[in-house]
Amino acid sequence: MTARLPPPPSDLVHPGSALFLDADGTLLDFADDPDAVAPAAGLLATLDALHEALGGALALVSGRPIDGLDRIFGRPGWAAAGQHGLERRDGRGEVTTMSVDRDELSRLRAVVHAVGDALPGVRVEDKSWSVALHCRERPEYDAELARRAPEIVAAFRGFELQPGNRVYEFKPRGMDKGIAVSRFLDEAPFRGRVPVYLGDDLTDEHAFALVNEHGGASVRVGDRTPTHAAFTLSSPADVHAWLNTVKTTLTRGAANAT
Numbered sequence: 001m002t003a004r005l006p007p008p009p010s011d012l013v014h015p016g017s018a019l020f021l022d023a024d025g026t027l028l029d030f031a032d033d034p035d036a037v038a039p040a041a042g043l044l045a046t047l048d049a050l051h052e053a054l055g056g057a058l059a060l061v062s063g064r065p066i067d068g069l070d071r072i073f074g075r076p077g078w079a080a081a082g083q084h085g086l087e088r089r090d091g092r093g094e095v096t097t098m099s100v101d102r103d104e105l106s107r108l109r110a111v112v113h114a115v116g117d118a119l120p121g122v123r124v125e126d127k128s129w130s131v132a133l134h135c136r137e138r139p140e141y142d143a144e145l146a147r148r149a150p151e152i153v154a155a156f157r158g159f160e161l162q163p164g165n166r167v168y169e170f171k172p173r174g175m176d177k178g179i180a181v182s183r184f185l186d187e188a189p190f191r192g193r194v195p196v197y198l199g200d201d202l203t204d205e206h207a208f209a210l211v212n213e214h215g216g217a218s219v220r221v222g223d224r225t226p227t228h229a230a231f232t233l234s235s236p237a238d239v240h241a242w243l244n245t246v247k248t249t250l251t252r253g254a255a256n257a258t
Contacts, residue, residue, distance in 0.1 A: 004043045008219050008231035010245045012188050018216075019054060019192035020181055021047075023062040023069060025165060025200035029236050030158045032137045034064075034106065034125055037072060040236070046244050051078065053250040056067065056091055057189045061177050063169060063203060066095065079190075084162065084203060085180025091189050098100065101158050103166045107168055108156050115148065127168075130159075132169035134198050142166060164201045164223075178206030181198075198239060202226070209245055 013019055021027055027047075028037045046116045051058045058077035060069050066082035066089055081088045087097045112131045116124035121138035122145070124131065134148070135141045149168040153161040162169040162176075181197065184190045187246035195216035201224070208218035208228035221239055233239050 002201065004226075005227075005229060005232035006244060007219065007233060008217065010242070010249050012219075012231070013054075013196050013246045015053070015251065016193055017054060017068050018058050018059075018182070018195045019050060020058040020061050020104075020114065020195060020197040020211070022177075022197075022199035022201070022204050023060055023064060023072070026182035026198050026204075026239055027060075027236060028072070030136065030165070033123070034134065039073065040240055041239055042244070043223070046240065046247050047075075049070075049247045049251060050232055051075075053161075054187050057193055059181075059184055059190070060087070060256075061180055061197075061199075061207060062112065063132075079184065080176065081184070083127055083130050083135040084177050085141065085175045085183075086172060088180055088183065090184070090187055096097060096128065098172060098175055104156055104158050105131075105172075108152075110161060110204035111152055111155075115145075115152070119144070125169075128139070130169055132167050133166045136166040139166060141237035143180050161253075162203055169192075176206040177203055178208075182209045198233070202253065 031037045044142040061081045063084055064071055064082055066080050066087050069080050070076045079089055079091050089095045109141050113124050116122050116133055119141050122141055123134040123234045125134060133145055135145055145168050149161050153159055153170055158172055159170050160173045162171050195214050197211045198219045200221035205228055211218050212228060218229040220227045222231050233242055
């Protein structure tokens with residue numbers, strides 16, 4: 001699809017919407033150290049208002065574990081999908097996790113850590129059910145990791161490679177962000193709502209395709225191509241500004257309805 005996409009209108013999110021938000025690169029600016037990120041000033045207040053206005057139909061959908069999202073956002077009552085949906089907390093607060101072959105995961109971890117140890121500056125992000133190699137601090141290793149990552153994952157039948165922005169993640173097969181969003185849409189408070197999804201990375205394309213199929217709206221953050229998205233915003237700062245406009249529109253509409 002073309003990269004010349006329009007910005008999303010302020011009324012894209014309405015009282016009948018379900019809002020799904022990626023974290024890194026969408027709500028959060030990237031950092032060399034994934035643990036060093038923090039929400040920008042005012043973002044949490046905007047998200048709180050949106051969560052309330054949408055009757056709780058707002059979910060974070062991230063490659064981070066759910067406990068990492070809770071550490072950053074401090075909202076353990078929100079619905080969330082972590083590790084691309086490998087773990088998911090529904091609108092009632094119940095968490096489900098995909099089963100994973102722990103022995104195979106242990107062997108995979110050992111291989112990935114060995115690669116990270118051999119490439120100075122490449123970070124290994126060891127999650128509960130997946131493991132990733134980050135080269136944001138040493139982008140000169142990106143081509144090497146792009147070559148080696150498929151070779152690594154080929155030895156582990158239960159896992160697949162999920163490339164991203166300067167990251168190569170090895171995750172169990174059978175789950176992606178699109179599947180995670182689909183499961184949310186089968187449950188309250190998301191059921192029957194029109195989905196809107198914001199994301200920046202290749203991992204978000206599954207969700208873009210899913211919400212498009214459901215008659216919803218997909219918003220790419222940045223300029224990565226190709227994409228299934230219908231709209232675009234240039235950066236997390238623009239996402240914050242747009243969400244704040246959406247909040248104003250929603251809360252004004254609620255006030256006028258009373």
